[in-house]
Amino acid sequence: MTSRFRFAASAGAALLSLFLLACPAxxxxxxxxxxxxxxxxxTEPPAITLVEGVRNGAxxxxxxxxxxxxxxxxxxxxxxxxxxxxLPPGLIASGATGQFGGMGGGFGGMGGMGGMGGMGMGGFGGMGGMGGMGGMGMGMGGMGMGGMGMGMGMGGxxxxxxxxxxxxxxxxxxxMFLVEPGTWDPSSMMMGMGMGMGGMGMGMGGMGMGGMGMGGMGMGGMGMGGMGGMFSVGTGGFRTVPSTGLPVADLKPGQSRELATRxxxxxxxxAQGGIDVPVKGEALSLQMIDEVQNDAKVTxxxxxxxxxxxxxxxxxxxxxxxxxxxxWTSLEHASKGWATPADLALAKAFCxxxxxxxxxxxxxxxxxxxxxxxxxxxxxxxxxxxxxxLGLPTVAEIPAKPExxxxxxxxxxxxxxxxxxxxxxASNDDASAWVPMGKFTLPLNETDEAGATLPIxxxxxxxxLSERLLDRLVRVSVVKQVKTTVVDxxxxxxxxxxxxxxxxxxxxxxxxxxxxxxxxxxxxxxINLAPKRTLTLPVKSAGVLRLxxxxxxxxxxxxxxxx
Numbered sequence: 054m055t056s057r058f059r060f061a062a063s064a065g066a067a068l069l070s071l072f073l074l075a076c077p078a079x080x081x082x083x084x085x086x087x088x089x090x091x092x093x094x095x096t097e098p099p100a101i102t103l104v105e106g107v108r109n110g111a112x113x114x115x116x117x118x119x120x121x122x123x124x125x126x127x128x129x130x131x132x133x134x135x136x137x138x139x140l141p142p143g144l145i146a147s148g149a150t151g152q153f154g155g156m157g158g159g160f161g162g163m164g165g166m167g168g169m170g171g172m173g174m175g176g177f178g179g180m181g182g183m184g185g186m187g188g189m190g191m192g193m194g195g196m197g198m199g200g201m202g203m204g205m206g207m208g209g210x211x212x213x214x215x216x217x218x219x220x221x222x223x224x225x226x227x228x229m230f231l232v233e234p235g236t237w238d239p240s241s242m243m244m245g246m247g248m249g250m251g252g253m254g255m256g257m258g259g260m261g262m263g264g265m266g267m268g269g270m271g272m273g274g275m276g277m278g279g280m281g282g283m284f285s286v287g288t289g290g291f292r293t294v295p296s297t298g299l300p301v302a303d304l305k306p307g308q309s310r311e312l313a314t315r316x317x318x319x320x321x322x323x324a325q326g327g328i329d330v331p332v333k334g335e336a337l338s339l340q341m342i343d344e345v346q347n348d349a350k351v352t353x354x355x356x357x358x359x360x361x362x363x364x365x366x367x368x369x370x371x372x373x374x375x376x377x378x379x380x381w382t383s384l385e386h387a388s389k390g391w392a393t394p395a396d397l398a399l400a401k402a403f404c405x406x407x408x409x410x411x412x413x414x415x416x417x418x419x420x421x422x423x424x425x426x427x428x429x430x431x432x433x434x435x436x437x438x439x440x441x442x443l444g445l446p447t448v449a450e451i452p453a454k455p456e457x458x459x460x461x462x463x464x465x466x467x468x469x470x471x472x473x474x475x476x477x478x479a480s481n482d483d484a485s486a487w488v489p490m491g492k493f494t495l496p497l498n499e500t501d502e503a504g505a506t507l508p509i510x511x512x513x514x515x516x517x518l519s520e521r522l523l524d525r526l527v528r529v530s531v532v533k534q535v536k537t538t539v540v541d542x543x544x545x546x547x548x549x550x551x552x553x554x555x556x557x558x559x560x561x562x563x564x565x566x567x568x569x570x571x572x573x574x575x576x577x578x579x580i581n582l583a584p585k586r587t588l589t590l591p592v593k594s595a596g597v598l599r600l601x602x603x604x605x606x607x608x609x610x611x612x613x614x615x616x
Contacts, residue, residue, distance in 0.1 A: 098303055100137040103128070103144070104341055111136060112304070116146060116314075116339065118331025122365070126312045130304035140300045142359030143352065145345055146316075148337040290441025291512075292519035292610040294560035297579040299360065317369045319351075321377030322387045350407055351375045363616055364557060364583035366392040370400035371616065375407075394482035395458070395555055395584035402457030402484065403616035416615030417556045419445040420452070420461040429470050429497060432511035442519050443526070444559065444612035455480035455487060458555040458584065458615050462522065470508075471497055475518060477525050480555045482585070490525045490553075520609065526554040529563060529606045531597055532589070546597045550580070550588045558582040560612040565600030573600060574609055 106112035106128075113129040124146065130136050302312055316331070323329050331337060346352050354375050358368045370392060373379045379387070385397060402416050421437045423430050437447045451461045463476040477490040495517060498506050528551040535544050552558040562576040575596065582588050597603060 098135040098137045100139055100301070102139045102141045103339070104141060106136070106138055107339075112138060114339070116337040118148065118333060118335040118337060120333030121330055122316050122328075124314050124316060124331060124337055126314055127309055128302065128304060128312060129309040130306055133306045135306065136304050138302045138304060140302075140314075141341070142299070143342045143356040144339050144359075145342045145355075146337045146339050148331055148335045290444065291436075291516050292523060293441050293444045294562050294576060294578070294610045294612040296444070296559060296612055297362070315365065317365055317372060319355075319372045319376040321373045321379050326387065348375070353412065354403070354407060358616065361614065361616070362559070362579065362581050364396070364581055364586075366396040366583060367399040367403075367557075367616055370397060371403055374400065374404055393583075393585060398458050398480070398482065398484040398555065399557070399584065399616050405457070415446045416457055417445055417613055418457075418459045418615075419443070419447045420459060421447050421449060421464070422451050422462075423464045423466070425466040427466060427470055429508065429511070430466050433464060433466075433473075433514060436511045436515045440515070442515070443523055443610070444614060445556075451487075455484045458484050460490075460522075460526065460554060460556070460613075461487060462518070464518070466497065473497055473514070473518075475521070477522060479526075482555070484555065493521050495521070523608045523611055526556075526613070527551065527558060527561065527608055527611060528553060529561075529608060531592075531602045531606065533603065544594060546592050546594055546602075548590045548592050548602075550577075550582060550590070552582045552584060552586055552588075554613060555584045556613040556615055557584065558611060559614055560610075561608065562610040564607050564609060565597075565602040566604050566607070567599065567601030568607075575600075576610075 101111060103112070103114065107114050111130070111132050113131055115127045116124050118124050128138055302310055304310060318328050320329065342352050342355050354371055358371060366388070370384055370388060373384055374381070381397070381401065388397070399416070406414050406416060419442050423434045423437065434449065438449060440447070445460070451463065458480050460477070460479045465474045467473070473495045474492060475495060476492045478487040479490050480486070481488045495514060497509055497514065499509050501507055530549045532547045532549055533544060534547070535542065550558070550561065559581050560576065560578050561580060562574055564574040568574065580588065
């Protein structure tokens with residue numbers, strides 16, 4: 054089984070941001086025309102964690118509650134050089150209301166649940182009045198499921214590299230980072246694959262994406278041509294969007310920036326059956342969880358969920374189970390109104406793995422069974438066994454009942470080896486049974502220009518299967534609205550993303566029927582959309598019209614996971 058453990062990261066990857074403090078989003082885009090202007094000799098600013106910066110006096114930090122499930126962290130560069138501040142997983146914040154910790158996160162939030170507890174930042178000197186509370190900063194900033202005012206665009210291009218197993222194909226795409234100008238920068242989307250962004254120099258409110266370059270991946274190979282073949286060997290996968298990483302913020306000498314951070318309570322419900330939130334303007338102070346928590350499970354869980362930017366509801370359930378000691382019956386009752394059965398299934402599966410000591414395992418799996426004794430069947434099994442599919446590790450069996458949130462694919466080759474029938478099923482809301490999600494067929498052969506029948510290569514078959522599978526797990530449409538004001542009348546567009554899977558949708562790449570080549574694709578990083586949830590993102594009309602997205606949306610690649 055292939056595996057990608059999203060929490061473990063090299064020091065270098067951590068310094069270049071792997072994960073997003075998701076906030077009201079705006080577009081980070083770079084035209085491919087600018088790639089030739091990249092300054093590969095430009096040096097990266099020194100990178101230090103938020104905690105290190107405070108302790109050595111390089112930065113001053115102040116955090117206050119916003120009266121909801123977020124806090125604002127003001128960071129000031131006290132040096133005479135530019136700094137890159139990294140938000141490490143495992144921050145705990147405390148204040149008069151209670152305590153929290155730093156997570157980084159994305160969408161699929163908790164709806165109207167309000168805030169999650171008190172936190173704080175400032176001095177790292179002592180937690181002060183923890184009162185058994187606790188919580189985690191989820192790295193977001195004002196990102197509920199509706200009315201986010203993202204202001205994202207679909208014009209321009211940015212380079213996303215997704216190399217196929219038989220070579221490398223470069224897709225010049227729009228990368229849509231869900232982050233607000235002036236807040237945490239998730240720019241190093243590619244670092245999970247050992248790739249850089251090619252010296253994008255975005256700016257983005259002083260963040261700047263730097264000149265990360267291609268990082269020794271090697272550009273040889275055949276390229277797949279057109280829109281096909283979105284393999285990704287950096288993670289060893291087909292149709293896999295690279296994961297985002299730890300959030301960073303670049304500060305010029307003397308610069309101060311206000312950084313939005315989402316919070317998750319560690320405390321359980323309060324006496325009134327609700328969730329405590331930091332009071333607006335409440336001063337908060339920060340420490341690493343290792344300094345105040347002796348429970349290894351709690352410490353590990355917080356860091357893991359933070360690093361993988363877990364959706365708010367599922368992360369809250371995990372931490373209430375581990376930190377507050379609530380049983381699942383109590384959790385189900387307390388979370389009505391903001392957590393779904395799918396959120397509970399994710400949390401339960403994570404805690405089961407933690408209890409079993411499986412700290413490096415993957416929760417979300419793609420179960421794949423290929424029937425048949427022919428060489429073609431064996432070739433397909435080999436491709437599935439050593440690659441991620443849509444970001445998911447594969448296992449060559451389908452259990453009678455799901456062992457947690459997961460997807461299953463049964464591939465049956467006909468006796469003549471001319472066609473494969475693919476049955477798709479997924480775990481139900483509480484991951485107690487399989488439910489069908491449709492079927493489709495794939496031709497196993499093609500005809501060349503001379504009219505000869507040739508077998509389609511196994512990697513291309515798996516690639517096509519992966520794209521067809523994605524169509525059953527995610528639905529995307531464009532919504533058109535005409536808004537009239539006193540002074541003008543304009544047409545606005547939004548992208549509606551529905552996660553129909555039992556897993557977390559972390560990233561997505563798409564295009565439209567008018568796209569002429571692979572570079573006309575769009576990729577969204579750091580979505581982190583919880584199972585069975587919907588996300589709506591404003592997009593610019595130019596991109597919608599250029600790609601023909603009102604006619605149809607073609608999904609190209611994704612990144613799924615469990616907790």
